[in-house]
Amino acid sequence: MKTLDSIALILLIVGGLNWLLVGLFEFDLVAAIFGGQDAILSKIVYVLVGLSALYCIKLFGRIKD
Structure with a gap:
């Protein structure tokens, strides 16, 4: 599962950075790279970024106070 966790985290980072660019500069990097x-x-x-977010919901169970 560690590999799947790493892939999900990488996809979430890509998605987060993409949203940062959209919010700050109205530039969608994913769309620019892959043709709109x-x-x-x-x-x-x-879809992969969204599925990664759903997958990472399980990480809330690992958070300790």
Whole structure:
């Protein structure tokens, strides 16, 4: 599971940085790299980032006070 956790974390970082760029500069890096927001590769990346976020919900159970 450690590999899957690492992949999910990397995808969340990519997604977070992309949202930072969108918020600050109205620039969607994923869309720019993969041919626009409607391009199939962009949609795949968006879906993978979303699935990674859902997967990482389990990490709340690992947080200790």
